Amino acid sequence: MRSDKRPFQRRETTKQLEKIPPGCARFFPLATLLANSPPLFPARSSDRRLLLPPGTQGAPRTQDVDLKACQEALDDCCPVQGDDRRELQEEEEEENINQGNRNHVDPLLSFEGYLQLLSSQVENMLEVSLLEDIQVATSSRGRDPLSSHHDTNATQTLRHCFSRHDATLLRTDYPTQSDSETRLLQRQESFPQSSSNITNPGALLHGSDLTGLFSAADIRSPAAHDDNFDEIKLMSLALEEGFDPIEVSQLFQEPGSDSGLSLNSSHSTASYSVCSEGAVGYSSDVKSVSPHGLEAVGGHCQEHAKYDHVAYPGDSGCSREATLQQFLHNPTYNQMPSQAESTSEHHQQTWMAKPGEVKDNCHNSTDTNLSSNEWCVKATRTPFSVDEIVSMPVESFNSMLANNHLTDTQVSLLRDIRRRGKNKVAAQNCRKRKLNAILNLEEDVCNLQTQKESLKKEHSQHSRSISRMKQKLNNLYRDIFSRLRDDRGRPVNPCQYVIHCSSEGSVFIIPKHLVKSEQKRDNEKEPKQQ
DNA sequence: TTGCAGTGTCATACC
């Protein structure tokens, strides 16, 4: 038992996470994403007109409020002087005039219109021919014709390119979602394939851009991402072993949910999408991820080192194994952005999954009996149950690790499972002991209280007995003195004489002053004898 | 909505 434990790094609570200031992500995530995407939207203040359509400062509407929030968040990222803001507005007006109001958006600009504006701006910055290639690719996949009239081709392209971010954008907490946006969600599943047709993805939407977007949006709900990353870790781990992506997907799938699988109790509508290439994307609610989805998860944004984090394999060139190792072994993976955003390194750690949180996801799945560790074992196809892994001797465990040709990631995962299992049992035993100790102490307290009451009763009985004896002695004393007579036959004054009993049994009537002097002598003798 | 109990996990110290 230790009482001198040193303080350790405490995990962020969800309430602490709420400290993240309310900004655009909640109401207008895409704007935030764009605001944190320097390559697409230069940080120069005057260029920020691309981010906010004119008229957003008009009459207060729901959407206007969202856009204002976006603006505020943008200001946080790129503080603008007051003159810059005026300049911004002037440039917006000039822009509208110069473009023949092609991109003009009135103060009541709709969300669709805003997307159109964004897409047109993107068109100005990107190669149109490249966009056309993508349009061909996306349109060939059977887009929803119902929504086609809403969007320009560029808008469609932009949306598809922003699949992951659109998902964030189109979360249910965005109050101005329209039916077209809902239809957009339905189309997003076709994106992973379509994105593969991009001949130069980096030129269109650089991975860092996506990363910046994703990070900026999701930093607002990092707790959820911990869950997501655990799932991604397991999925990646399974895929790492060459498992069939579909099978892996089904492993994580919740058949009973019409929204796809749900490993997360708090994200019951979350779903995974696995593309044919075997890449795994995470989707929550209506999200889907391109084959670069994981890259987006772990991508980087050079201009925003704050959001810089681990790059995922693929275009980034890093190995998946290395990334998984980072997922598994980063000691500060449980830090939250508010805690770790001081450095890019810390932010990288922010996105590390918390292994135990898979449990929460698993518990809400169809197989409610499966714990997180069991899910891990199942995902890695380890031929041992969690109980076996935990309870087997260390020699057997090591031989099992050696004989099954497991990767470092799997070995690490299994060791974690064993460690957690052991510690879980230890914690249970510890709590049992603690409860027993408490019960024993309570029992001791009860016994002592009973004993105290008994002693109190005994004490009172003895007191009453002593009182009775004193009373009898006094009565006897008075009776004796009432019968005593001195030499002259007069009654003896009890105030002047006392009855003295010697050790031999003799009884004397002696004057009190003699008794006092004798007692003094005795008292003086006793200390000397001692 | 709040408080509480139960549980899993982590960090740490100790064996």
Next chain:
DNA sequence: AGGGTATGACACTGC
């Protein structure tokens, strides 16, 4: 040194 154990602390969940 590595593994196991004990325990305080924390986060999370369900009631």
